[in-house]
Amino acid sequence: MKKHYIYIVLAVLCLAAGISNAQDARHRTVTTIVADALAQMPVQNEADFTAEFKDLADSAPESVAILTGMLRPAKDTCNALMEYAIAGLVRYATRPENAKCLSAVKEGFVKAITNANDIYNLQFLTSQYRLLCPENSPAVSEKAVNVQENLTKYAQLIKSPKDNERCQALWLLAEAEGAKCEPELLKALSDPSGACRANALIIASQYIGESFAAKAATKFNKLTNDAKADVLNYIGENGIASQQGLVLKNLKAKGKLGATAIEAASKLATPSCATALASLLKNKDLKDKALEALACFHGTIPESIASVVKGRRAESFKLPEGDNEEKEYDKIYAKAAEAAKKEVKTEVNALTDEEKEQGFELLFDGTSMDKWTGNLIGYTPVDGTIYVSAKYGNESNLYTKKEYRDFIFRFEFCFMKEGVNNGVGVRTPMGVDAAYDGMCEVQILDHDAPIYKDLREYQVHGSVYGVIPAKRIVHKPLGQWECEEIRVQGDHITVTVNGEVIVDGNIREACQGHNVAPDGSDENPYTVDHRNHPGMFNERGHIGFLGHGEGVKFKNIRVLDLEKK
């Protein structure tokens, strides 16, 4: 896991060619910035988000070109990492405080959309681009009312046999004429459809106000009982106390009219209403409704019946006994949850019989991390594996508590997403960069990921980083477990993956004995990466996992301490 490789390679190239590439403070090219960011997708919190996307945004439009260029046709591969990055870039760029980078990001998108050749990716880019362009968003304007058009439509629709069309007609009229439509609204109170009457009253409350109730009251007796009920309901809902007389007159009416009047009295909540409702408590047909109305009464209730009302209110405060029966929804959800659970199985961690005989020690049994120290937050036991969510950094690594000199270290690893970057530190102190200050780092990398298409040979999976290139293997598909063995004896190191030996070399010979530059400088001509490796000949040290981002998990980690032989 190294960020410095491109620096070295390109710095050398630049010196040679005399050109300067766009580089950030860490001297990274845009390609590296993109690759590094992709390895962190998806970002887990606000702080990381700002850090990762600032670099990407600042290197737009090139960063956009590289990212969008990596999108493959949907049928071929998974674009998830790039999709996270592209969408995240849009999120970042549309923050008001980041307005400066907006035009460069937009420029990148325009080019990408022009060059897109896969229809689904084009659709994705277009939908993201849309969010970048506030000046193109449709204006929020109130539709201007065309009075004549409304009146024509009104005249036509008001005669319709469909009640919803007559309702539409009333709204069109109200929009066109405002309070002037009062006569038509009053006429609508005689409409046979409750929907139309209700709509007329809603329009009246919006456009006319309380005075409408008084007008309605004058033609009250000509209305049907249902229409009368609608008017009383309107009076109650809108708190039109001036018309309480009409309500009280109808308290004892039969059927819906009387029931509505009682409800309206409760809503008006005037003292007269309270008294009137109280008197109904003696009426055997109406006492239940009256009591209910008084229980909801938002006003003063006559003392004489207050206790009765309180008793009724106590009933409504009843806590349920026992459990609810399982609802239909819950059954469906339970099935889905079961199905989701089935996809995850707990991994088994165990020594083979042969390993037990040889004296291997299981370093992780599936649940306990007690043989490990360091970043126990970024490396956690999950379903029988050690699950990595650690970020890059010397404080972010996991180390064995014990130190080893000569050993055989075996483990299994699984890449869950593209571009995973980790490593095994060998004979390393804690809290340093094992690749240089430990004996070495054995690279763990999903080198098949498109973002690593320009990888150097000593960066491929299994390499003794910067010192001995590994034979390049083809990884198993994402989600499948692979096994690895690292055998260290003296200066000799052997790396075997999925049964194939990919490194078998002597680290001292690989640099001709010069782990650091003989002239004391920073450039060491004897190592493949031309860096100093001061820790290369450490006698002993911890074994570590050197994390860089989510997406890898480990299991079956065991070690044979060869010193104890």
Next chain:
Amino acid sequence: MDKSRRSFIKKSAAGVAVATILPRKVFGKMGGDNNFIAPSDQLTRGIIGTGGIGRSSTHYYDDPRCRLVAVCDVDSDHLRKGIDLCKEKYGNTPQSYTDWRDLVADPNVDIVHIATPPHWHGLMAAAAANAGKDIWCEKPMTRTIGEGKKVVEAVKRNARMFRLNTWFRFTDTFYGLGTTVLPLKKLVDSGALGWPLTVRISGANGFAWKFFWTGKTNLKPEPVPECLDYDMWLGPAPYKPYNPHRVHQTFRGYWDYDGGGLADMGQHYLDPVQYILGKDDTFPVKVEVDAPQQHPDAVGTWRSITYTYEDGCKIILEGEGFESEGKVPYLEGPNGKLYKGFECTIPNVAEILNDTPDPVIRNTDFIECVLQRKHFALDENIGFHSSTIVNMGVCALRLGRTLNFDPKTQRFTGDEAANLLIDQPMRGDWKF
């Protein structure tokens, strides 16, 4: 439901003669008993979407006042199951459609049930209203805030009755909280806890956020099965290559169609809170999220979402696995706290509730509401307000930042990208 009461008979003035000629099938028995209710007295309904929820007892309910006469689905397997279930339960074969617009236009159908994934709810509800139908709509009411506004407008203009399919504000134990909503409302109305209040919706209080509704970012395109009309399933949603995980229940994991556990359970959990706080006519002014970066297509998980109202009331959602430690109040005010099981720090709480008027909860029987033309207790307006709480959370998650909302204009302030999520483009010819 009062089954013995004969309902108000719906008549239209000049159209009576025409209406009785139209073929309404006559059925001898309803619900297995001998009470014969003549077809002209009955309402009828049609269900769009006969999948998992569509075929549940919410839509295939037992109520002789409303007969199931039509079903529609774009998956012929689901459609067949919907037809068979109707035959089994009610003894009749319903009219079956593959294009929902035909069901909405069917003069035989009075009430349209919408049990499709959420990306269809807005278009279908508005179309049904414009066709003069009443509507029973699944939650979340709409996928975007803009669609919600359009549904409210269409339902209002046509004076239709709309029922959103959530009900906890007026009945049933409120999930794992160990109480119904009624005493919570009374407690808040009494003022005993003080103001403003903070509500905490968390696994610690008995509310699960169903994080298993997450999407996959590595879907490989697969051939569309014979039985599914994928183009019609997608409708206004962007065209993405078919994969079984996109459809049929797991669609909940994709922003194009839904919003994960937040959108699935959000209205059930949040609508009663909106009611308890008396905020049916307003919206939060701020939403903050703490979550990992969300994928543009697949819904992920989140750690917490916090809504703040203008008067300081807050609603805090805690994600699964990120619940606060220990005993956590559900309601918290300056003068008291309320915990799971109606445990309250105010000693004389029962007496206080006695002195407080009961909240008014009327019109909780939708069939009655349709017949009486009364607004259902959880109508389109209320539903729009609580679904907007959910949807502003979705916008904040997708953009990964705090958003400020203006309740008057119903738009986000100072964030144009967020406003571009209010009205989202529809594919092809689909529009309101």
